[in-house]
Ligand SMILES: *[C@@H]1O[C@H](CO)[C@@H](O)[C@H](O)[C@H]1NC(C)=O
């Protein structure tokens with residue numbers, strides 16, 4: 633048979649390749665005996681693959697690059713998160729382009745506002761202490777929300793602007809990440825609450841000088857925008873009071 637020698641050669645080659653990869657595997661095992669790490673969590677993949685109606689939020693996570701941040705924090709198994717993901721309909725139902733007026737920074741905060749910096753199973757929400765901090769809580773405002781629960785594991789969230797109930801569970805690995813569905817976009821009070829009255833124009837008269845002075849003395853310190861605003865507003869208010877006394 634003419635075909636035998638090549639076949640044999642092929643079989644030999646296959647055997648060699650197999651044993652080589654076996655040795656390779658054995659070697660890498662010897663170097664890293666730790667058990668295989670679990671598949672890294674990917675929040676956009678979860679929203680796109682474990683749900684059919686969270687595409688908009690997945691896109692926002694991606695556009696704001698919050699996905700990169702959360703995924704990399706999830707690589708550290710000690711970090712846990714709960715994501716409250718609004719449905720596509722929730723975004724459609726937002727009144728007249730509510731998000732169009734947001735700056736890019738505000739959009740980032742809005743996305744971060746829907747992420748809680750710890751894992752909550754549904755029963756664990758009972759232990760949440762109001763106001764609950766979100767990933768957006770910090771430099772640019774308080775960005776907290778309130779949670780209320782009842783005996784049948786219904787969980788309501790309230791931002792001071794938006795009230796809604798946690799609907800379906802999208803994902804839950806029971807220790808590090810839970811993703812729940814919301815029928816509404818949570819509008820943060822920090823962005824959609826009543827705005828403080830505008831500060832007096834900085835150029836005219838003693839009011840402006842007072843505001844400018846307040847700005848100068850506090851300008852050296854690194855201040856969050858919220859604190860900055862309240863300072864400026866406070867100065868404006870004081871100037872207004874002083875003005876009305878004159
Ligand atoms: C996460 O999933 C998205 C969507 O499937 C994909 O585009 C992206 O590359 C993934 N990221 C990583 C780090 O694997």
Ligand SMILES: *[C@@H]1O[C@H](CO)[C@@H](O)[C@H](O)[C@H]1NC(C)=O
Nearest residue numbers: 780781782786787788795797
């Ligand atoms: C949650 O909200 C619904 C609708 O507004 C209300 O009927 C229910 O009582 C609320 N439950 C809790 C626990 O706050």
Ligand SMILES: *[C@@H]1O[C@H](CO)[C@@H](O)[C@H](O)[C@H]1NC(C)=O
Nearest residue numbers: 762763777778790791792793
């Ligand atoms: C949230 O809860 C805190 C503490 O109970 C309360 O002071 C605050 O008014 C609540 N805010 C909203 C918007 O319900």
Ligand SMILES: *[C@@H]1O[C@H](CO)[C@@H](O)[C@H](O)[C@H]1NC(C)=O
Nearest residue numbers: 678681682683802803804805
């Ligand atoms: C999420 O989707 C992945 C991939 O389709 C699947 O393996 C996994 O079981 C799903 N997890 C949940 C909690 O639905």
